[in-house]
Amino acid sequence: MNTVLPLLEAPSQTLPLPAGARAGLAGTPFGLYVHVPFCATRCGYCDFNTYTADELGPGASRTEYAGTAIAELRQAAETLGPELPTVATVFVGGGTPTLLPADDLAAVLAEVRRLFPVADDVEVTTEANPETVTPASLATLRAAGFTRVSLGMQSAAEHVLAVLDRRHTPGRAVEAAREARAAGFEHVNLDLIYGTPGETDADWAASLDAVLAAPVDHVSAYALIVEEGTRLARRIARGELPQPDDDVLADRYEQADATLRAAGFDWYEVSNWATGAAARCRHNELYWSGANWWGVGPGAHSHVGGLRWWNVKHPAAYAGRLLRGERPVQDTELLDDDDRALEAVMLGLRLRAGLPLTALSDAGRLRAADAVARGLLEPGAHAAGRAVLTDRGRLLADALVRDLTE
Incomplete structure (x- = not known):
């Protein structure tokens, strides 16, 4: 099967870094x-x-x-x-x-x-x-x-x-x-x-x-x-x-x-x-941890200060743009506070240290308490103000993230 992607790409994007x-x-x-x-x-x-x-x-x-x-x-x-x-x-x-x-x-x-x-x-x-x-x-x-x-x-x-x-x-x-x-x-x-x-x-x-x-x-x-x-x-x-x-x-x-x-x-x-x-x-x-990085290469994603962008996917389109002195950026997305808060929960919950309960919404904190009762979050950590996965919680981490963020 021929899987060569067409080289019809959107125009090159600028990178308006957020003020801060x-x-x-x-x-x-x-x-x-x-x-x-x-x-x-x-x-x-x-x-x-x-x-x-x-x-x-x-x-x-x-x-x-x-x-x-x-x-x-x-x-x-x-x-x-x-x-x-x-x-x-x-x-x-x-x-x-x-x-x-x-x-x-x-x-x-x-x-x-x-x-x-x-x-x-x-x-x-x-x-x-x-x-x-x-x-x-x-x-x-x-x-x-x-x-x-x-x-x-x-x-x-x-x-x-x-x-x-x-x-x-x-x-x-x-x-x-x-x-x-x-x-x-x-x-x-x-x-x-x-x-x-x-x-x-x-x-x-x-x-x-x-x-x-x-x-x-x-x-x-x-x-x-x-x-x-x-x-x-x-x-x-x-x-x-x-x-x-x-x-x-x-x-x-x-x-x-x-x-x-x-x-x-x-x-x-x-x-x-x-x-x-x-x-x-x-x-x-x-x-x-939601820090900053620059992704180099076809299809690579980057994030700096809440601005996310990604490059054109095909190596030929990528090389062509750079050869012409253009940016290889396909598109950009400016994350708002809600977006960044959601990502912090999605990523942070998967870590051994977990995340502070204050990162959750009111509804999320109620569901976190229920997750403790179901054996998915550690009770001691919850009492100390953090959401930390138990061994069983790790098996259901993706579903738990959805539950805490919906």
């Missing part, structure tokens, strides 16, 4: 996200803004992408200056960032340092598929200043990887984690997906055991979501594969939490565990 946004830049944590929209193949469950070589069409080039991203970084510095915020985190995601040569990723990071003040303890993460890194490429990234790598493992079971259309072999993710540690990476994460059709209890246990055999200090585990329009969704619709079972997903989550806790990992967000505060993903914490 610039004044608040220095005092608000700031991060940079760099989206690399390329993949060798499309995984059957993925609906991210990514493109294989066959899907790119004319006008987009992987070999020129680092230079294109750097052009947007320069626009960012021009827009946010002259008193630029200090970069606390950089996250290179995708797609598969490590399909680019390590020297290209290093060049992007070098330009960040040239353009922006950068914190001494800056966290610099790249995502990677296990089969796209080598000891040499990891050493290059580490020497360039990358401090953290997040590897997409998904499963240790070969037949589960096949259903997900993952290309790496079982065991490669753990091997890549060891290579990253040997290269000097301070923090290593493995991503898991649970609830794939055909995955057994033993498969999931084996995946968790494999993670714990790796030198990682962070684990992310996500329930499989069947996204409309994906190959996986079509296979399920045709009856080739069963729909993921909610009860099985809950069992898998509880198994992951128990296994990881026993190994010294604590949850700090519903889907994320770390061995300590230093191992947490600070870039994601920046998102969850």
Whole structure:
């Protein structure tokens, strides 16, 4: 199926930063996200803004992408200056960032340092598929200043990887984690997906055991979501594969939490565990706290001082605009106080620390009291004025967020 998107895009947008946004830049944590929209193949469950070589069409080039991203970084510095915020985190995601040569990723990071003040303890993460890194490429990234790598493992079971259309072999993710540690990476994460059709209890246990055999200090585990329009969704619709079972997903989550806790990992967000505060993903914490970030790349989203914007999706349209000296912005949205309050609840409730009850409406506080009675929120925290999920509450976090914000 031809999935090349048409290049008919809305006119380029300006970025009218809110009046107080610039004044608040220095005092608000700031991060940079760099989206690399390329993949060798499309995984059957993925609906991210990514493109294989066959899907790119004319006008987009992987070999020129680092230079294109750097052009947007320069626009960012021009827009946010002259008193630029200090970069606390950089996250290179995708797609598969490590399909680019390590020297290209290093060049992007070098330009960040040239353009922006950068914190001494800056966290610099790249995502990677296990089969796209080598000891040499990891050493290059580490020497360039990358401090953290997040590897997409998904499963240790070969037949589960096949259903997900993952290309790496079982065991490669753990091997890549060891290579990253040997290269000097301070923090290593493995991503898991649970609830794939055909995955057994033993498969999931084996995946968790494999993670714990790796030198990682962070684990992310996500329930499989069947996204409309994906190959996986079509296979399920045709009856080739069963729909993921909610009860099985809950069992898998509880198994992951128990296994990881026993190994010294604590949850700090519903889907994320770390061995300590230093191992947490600070870039994601920046998102969850409603701080400021600039997203570079096709389809990347940004937020500064209540203004949210997102770029055109197709890499060719994105590159074309930057080549012409235009902004790649597709559209903007100015969040009002109600919007920001709602997002604070939606994100904050998923965190280990929870959120103050004062962040809820009067109706939300009444429902929070009911959630305590139902065992979804911790009674002690509630008495102290906070809404904090219980273990059972984490299983129903999304539904509880809806209940507290309606």
